Amino acid sequence: MRAADRDRIVKILNVADLTSEYVKYGCVRIPKLLDDDTVRLLAQESQKLLVGESEQLSLAINFFERKEWQTLLWTTPQNVTILYDILGQSPQLDAALESILAHPIIDRLLLDVLGTDYKMWLLQIRRANPGSDCLRIHQDRPGETCLQILLDDIPSPAGSTVLLPGSDVWPRIINSMPFIDPKYLAPWLRSLTGKKGDAWLFTRTVWHGRLQADSRRSQTVLMLSFLPCCANQNIVLPPPNILEQLGPKLQAAFHNKIDLSDSHLAATPELQKLLVANPRFKWWSPWQLAIGLSYFFSLALSVWRFCKRR
DSSP states (O other): OOHHHHHHHHHHSOHHHHHHHHHHHSEEEETTOSOHHHHHHHHHHHHHHTOSOOOOHHHHHTGGGOSSOOOEEEEOTTSEEEEESOTTSOHHHHHHHHHHHHSHHHHHHHHHHHOTTOEEEEEEEEEEOTTOOOEEEEOOOTTOEEEEEESSOBOSSTTSEEEOTTGGGSOOOTTOOTTOOGGGGGGGOEEOOBOTTOEEEEETTSOEEEOOOOTTOOEEEEEEEEEOTTOOOOOOOOOHHHHTTSOHHHHHHTOOOOOGGGOOOOSSHHHHHHHHOOOOOOSSSHHHHHHHHHHHHHHHHHHHHHHHHO
16 A cells, blocks of 8 residues: 555544444444555455465364464364464565554554453464354453454445444453354344445454355455553464564564563453453353353254255
8 A cells, every 4th residue: 555545544534433333332433544555465365375275174173273283274063264364475475464554543442452462372264155144242352352344345234344343341251152143133233234345453352143145146355453561461473494484563462571560451341340350150141041041042943944954
């Protein structure tokens, strides 16, 4: 992206307004983050990397317990193809990722929502294949923040990430409602749609999922997940031969030795609370009632469908 174009976009998009919307809803859209050439390069390199034999489910399940950098390609039971740990596979892709982190809007916005010394946790490419199934409404790790960049036009909610705006401030019980199909909550959901080159920043603590995809097309997104400096999570670093070839922004994002005395907090008290939230599981609460009802409804629906087929 030319410097003049970046300056124009920064003037149009007030980062303070973006931060304010993120605080209010747990997500914010950043239109036209990338120029056409960068999007085209990312899309081409992504499609090359997504071609290959999928790893076994057992390897994918254990991926998050890994101790070393491990590029892994697999297709989920919902028919979504994911490539994890994507650095070092394509110099062009690595350079594009560096330019994304160096973008003035992203640079400032990440500081506002995460504070300094935030860490890169996951880099992945996801492709919702034609007709891929939904991903049930759930939450992820407290403080985890995701930058999702659209590499295809996503004009409709079908196959897109969806979330309940503002639900990040609700009581947190991670993965507590895995049996709620997003389509039942459609009137209240926000879909992360847009043109290729658009981006969304959202907290993974917000209740989110994915709608069933259109049977006629696939759609690909690039996802960069970050954790605040206070997160109790081991960061797996790329091997030295990959790390030394990365740009300064990517290298800094992977550091795991943090001087807390030099850290700056996130922009607002709400964000600071969100980053350190510790979910507590209570046996008796409205959440547990909702969980029980969702399990019962899912079981009853499965029994009804089974009986109907006989």
